[in-house]
Amino acid sequence: MTTEKVEIDTSTLNGKTDEEDIVTPWDVATKNETGIDYDKLIKRFGSSKIDGELLTRFEKITGQKPHHFLRRGIFFSHRDMNTILNFYEKGKPFYLYTGRGPSSDSLHLGHLVPFIFCKWLQEVFHVPLIIQLSDDEKAIWKNLKIEDAIKLSYNNAKDIIALGFKPENTFIFSNLEHVGNNPAFYQNIIRIQKSVTFNQVKGIFGFGDSDPIGKISFPAVQAAPAISGTFPFIFKDAKVHCLIPCAIDQDPYFRMMRDVAPRIGYPKPALLHSIFFPALQGSKTKMSSSDDKTAIFMTDTAKQIKNKINKHAFSGGQATIEEHRQLGGNCDIDISYQWLRFFLEDDEKLEQLRKGYTSGEILTGELKKELIEVLQPLVLAHQEAKNKLTDEIVKQYMIPRNLGFVTNIHRNTLSSEHK
Amino acid sequence: MTTEKVEIDTSTLNGKTDEEDIVTPWDVATKNETGIDYDKLIKRFGSSKIDGELLTRFEKITGQKPHHFLRRGIFFSHRDMNTILNFYEKGKPFYLYTGRGPSSDSLHLGHLVPFIFCKWLQEVFHVPLIIQLSDDEKAIWKNLKIEDAIKLSYNNAKDIIALGFKPENTFIFSNLEHVGNNPAFYQNIIRIQKSVTFNQVKGIFGFGDSDPIGKISFPAVQAAPAISGTFPFIFKDAKVHCLIPCAIDQDPYFRMMRDVAPRIGYPKPALLHSIFFPALQGSKTKMSSSDDKTAIFMTDTAKQIKNKINKHAFSGGQATIEEHRQLGGNCDIDISYQWLRFFLEDDEKLEQLRKGYTSGEILTGELKKELIEVLQPLVLAHQEAKNKLTDEIVKQYMIPRNLGFVTNIHRNTLSSEHK
Numbered sequence: 001m002t003t004e005k006v007e008i009d010t011s012t013l014n015g016k017t018d019e020e021d022i023v024t025p026w027d028v029a030t031k032n033e034t035g036i037d038y039d040k041l042i043k044r045f046g047s048s049k050i051d052g053e054l055l056t057r058f059e060k061i062t063g064q065k066p067h068h069f070l071r072r073g074i075f076f077s078h079r080d081m082n083t084i085l086n087f088y089e090k091g092k093p094f095y096l097y098t099g100r101g102p103s104s105d106s107l108h109l110g111h112l113v114p115f116i117f118c119k120w121l122q123e124v125f126h127v128p129l130i131i132q133l134s135d136d137e138k139a140i141w142k143n144l145k146i147e148d149a150i151k152l153s154y155n156n157a158k159d160i161i162a163l164g165f166k167p168e169n170t171f172i173f174s175n176l177e178h179v180g181n182n183p184a185f186y187q188n189i190i191r192i193q194k195s196v197t198f199n200q201v202k203g204i205f206g207f208g209d210s211d212p213i214g215k216i217s218f219p220a221v222q223a224a225p226a227i228s229g230t231f232p233f234i235f236k237d238a239k240v241h242c243l244i245p246c247a248i249d250q251d252p253y254f255r256m257m258r259d260v261a262p263r264i265g266y267p268k269p270a271l272l273h274s275i276f277f278p279a280l281q282g283s284k285t286k287m288s289s290s291d292d293k294t295a296i297f298m299t300d301t302a303k304q305i306k307n308k309i310n311k312h313a314f315s316g317g318q319a320t321i322e323e324h325r326q327l328g329g330n331c332d333i334d335i336s337y338q339w340l341r342f343f344l345e346d347d348e349k350l351e352q353l354r355k356g357y358t359s360g361e362i363l364t365g366e367l368k369k370e371l372i373e374v375l376q377p378l379v380l381a382h383q384e385a386k387n388k389l390t391d392e393i394v395k396q397y398m399i400p401r402n403l404g405f406v407t408n409i410h411r412n413t414l415s416s417e418h419k
Numbered sequence: 420m421t422t423e424k425v426e427i428d429t430s431t432l433n434g435k436t437d438e439e440d441i442v443t444p445w446d447v448a449t450k451n452e453t454g455i456d457y458d459k460l461i462k463r464f465g466s467s468k469i470d471g472e473l474l475t476r477f478e479k480i481t482g483q484k485p486h487h488f489l490r491r492g493i494f495f496s497h498r499d500m501n502t503i504l505n506f507y508e509k510g511k512p513f514y515l516y517t518g519r520g521p522s523s524d525s526l527h528l529g530h531l532v533p534f535i536f537c538k539w540l541q542e543v544f545h546v547p548l549i550i551q552l553s554d555d556e557k558a559i560w561k562n563l564k565i566e567d568a569i570k571l572s573y574n575n576a577k578d579i580i581a582l583g584f585k586p587e588n589t590f591i592f593s594n595l596e597h598v599g600n601n602p603a604f605y606q607n608i609i610r611i612q613k614s615v616t617f618n619q620v621k622g623i624f625g626f627g628d629s630d631p632i633g634k635i636s637f638p639a640v641q642a643a644p645a646i647s648g649t650f651p652f653i654f655k656d657a658k659v660h661c662l663i664p665c666a667i668d669q670d671p672y673f674r675m676m677r678d679v680a681p682r683i684g685y686p687k688p689a690l691l692h693s694i695f696f697p698a699l700q701g702s703k704t705k706m707s708s709s710d711d712k713t714a715i716f717m718t719d720t721a722k723q724i725k726n727k728i729n730k731h732a733f734s735g736g737q738a739t740i741e742e743h744r745q746l747g748g749n750c751d752i753d754i755s756y757q758w759l760r761f762f763l764e765d766d767e768k769l770e771q772l773r774k775g776y777t778s779g780e781i782l783t784g785e786l787k788k789e790l791i792e793v794l795q796p797l798v799l800a801h802q803e804a805k806n807k808l809t810d811e812i813v814k815q816y817m818i819p820r821n822l823g824f825v826t827n828i829h830r831n832t833l834s835s836e837h838k
Contacts, residue, residue: 214612294698
């Protein structure tokens with residue numbers, strides 16, 4: 001594998017026409033009212049759709065009903081998920097890697113999506129999870145002071161931990177702290193930076209000559225944790241497969257890394273891609289942490305949640321009650337319904353709401369009420385969990401340490417645990 | 420100083436005409452038989468000539484006769500050396516920073532020049548010396564394996580230590596090991612990479628679109644040790660002036676850093692530039708560690724030294740003894756004489772040889788004999804010193820540690836020590 005010569009194919013990545021959706025790690029935009037055309041995106045990025053066959057296989061191998069994010073197409077695309085399942089079936093474990101660019105003091109609901117999913121995957125597969133907080137990226141792109149960027153990492157780490165991750169199998173790190181605390185990390189950054197040209201990152205990420213060199217070199221920093229050699233304190237020298245659940249805008253980093261990994265002796269990372277969590281104002285853009293009224297933050301009060309949804313949630317309903325009863329609502333563009341798809345776990349109830357709203361039986365106000373009732377306790381529970389976390393507890397997750405990883409799961413243990 | 424907005428001036432750096440000498444960190448070439456035109460280089464780079472006035476001041480402040488590298492114009496150019504002397508005069512110390520890109524198992528004589536000079540400066544000023552081994556650079560440019568590049572660093576460190584540096588005030592590090600072992604280093608790399616664009620490194624270093632991103636981001640790694648904040652274990656949070664002795668081809672890195680440093684709250688590093696140590700075959704190119712017969716290596720035997728010099732040292736003499744007696748030799752192009760300028764410390768003797776060779780009284784063979792007699796014991800002493808160094812001793816120098824640096828030298832101590 002190490003001698004394989006792979007040219008990074010940038011032909012389909014940045015060469016979009018004017019009518020195509022814009023999807024980069026820094027910019028997501030579409031002209032469609034129903035949001036990004038994800039089927040087109042799968043074609044453009046060259047990934048694979050998550051279909052019924054894959055989910056059936058997933059259930060067969062894990063003995064678990066696929067998460068509603070999978071059943072409802074919220075995680076809709078993948079790369080090499082079958083390879084991961086093949087390996088797992090043979091008793092060979094993998095690890096999960098995801099991350100976030102800490103940009104504000106509090107996370108919003110959209111930020112939770114990859115983490116909620118990772119937690120579930122972790123519970124299904126019993127594998128370590130590695131979470132990168134790319135505060136170096138934020139320092140460069142947002143021109144933040146290094147010290148301030150690191151603070152954001154710690155604040156965001158608390159929100160992430162509040163979702164219930166366990167220190168036994170979760171390692172969270174700030175790049176600005178951890179690169180300088182792990183020689184293997186810097187060495188892998190150099191291995192990657194040796195293998196990728198400016199032309200390639202220009203094609204993949206759209207960088208230009210007037211960009212700071214920090215932007216140009218950053219992709220290697222986000223890519224390096226996708227090979228197990230970056231974490232010798234967890235994996236020793238084992239070459240372990242990596243599975244990366246993330247929103248699809250992060251795919252360019254790992255598309256790049258999938259070309260580099262075999263050249264430096266590692267398996268290509270596999271991916272599970274999610275759609276974007278829409279803003280309260282509608283599906284045309286991604287929710288923004290810099291515009292307070294586009295999102296529900298994990299610090300919002302029950303009253304704020306109620307007011308924001310009632311005031312701003314884009315409605316798929318008709319202009320008058322009479323018309324709505326007659327014509328029905330449009331779930332595809334109604335934000336309350338769309339958000340319920342993410343956070344209402346009960347499939348039957350969701351289907352009732354969909355039918356009722358589409359037929360006109362249920363009004364937008366009633367749908368909003370359902371959403372408020374789902375989100376208020378969810379956010380409150382999060383706040384309570386977060387309040388229990390001291391700085392000391394957060395630090396525990398951020399210490400480089402052995403996570404008890406073993407390279408072979410005993411088949412019997414696996415069967416008995418998972419059935 | 421931190422609010423100063425400085426644009427990096429690249430106009431004079433890469434915009435050379437065909438007739439100009441090529442001087443970059445990776446390429447040095449000239450068409451002149453007497454070597455690089457250093458006066459032109461000073462103008463092009465915008466540095467200052469080391470003149471009699473500066474040396475008089477140097478002697479007055481330090482109480483030491485300037486090193487023969489200074490007296491003979493081997494270190495011929497500087498940036499802000501007066502600032503360093505001003506500070507030192509006021510009892511404020513600085514630190515020395517130099518480095519090398521480890522490229523072969525053994526150093527050659529030319530490699531010793533900055534280190535011999537640093538050792539002398541260190542003894543005159545009683546200041547810490549920091550030595551970077553840029554094995555990451557070598558891994559990228561020479562496409563070396565990371566592990567092999569680190570090995571080169573350790574081998575080269577042994578050669579450097581053999582010159583007599585003391586662990587009390589000398590810190591030597593491999594980038595590939597140390598960036599991942601010092602969070603402040605990575606954080607300063609990011610601070611620099613935030614502040615410099617691709618256009619700027621293109622102008623300064625001549626990078627192109629097909630270069631790997633590791634090359635594009637590397638200048639920040641060589642520049643970061645020029646601010647004291649990169650070494651909190653030595654300087655705590657003091658903003659200490661830095662003086663960098665190096666061959667002039669390394670100036671581009673620090674020219675870049677002199678623009679960035681004030682923007683991130685640090686003084687501009689000062690520099691002392693040396694001319695290049697010529698190859699045995701003549702002054703047209705720099706000595707190369709990849710061509711065995713162009714250089715005397717520190718591993719060469721007395722016999723090899725004798726044979727190489729007798730066989731390859733470019734002669735400034737005439738075609739026949741008769742012509743030589745009549746017309747005299749040319750010291751400017753005679754390599755034995757040029758090398759004696761570096762390594763024969765006795766000024767009177769050197770002057771005798773110059774006069775004798777110029778007048779034709781001394782033949783090339785006799786000059787070669789003088790050089791052989793200077794170099795054989797020098798190389799042997801180096802080998803003996805190196806043989807005494809165990810891997811354990813080398814490691815001592817490479818441990819990040821407090822070097823007992825204090826930000827104020829007591830004036831009386833200074834005077835009594837130095838007079």
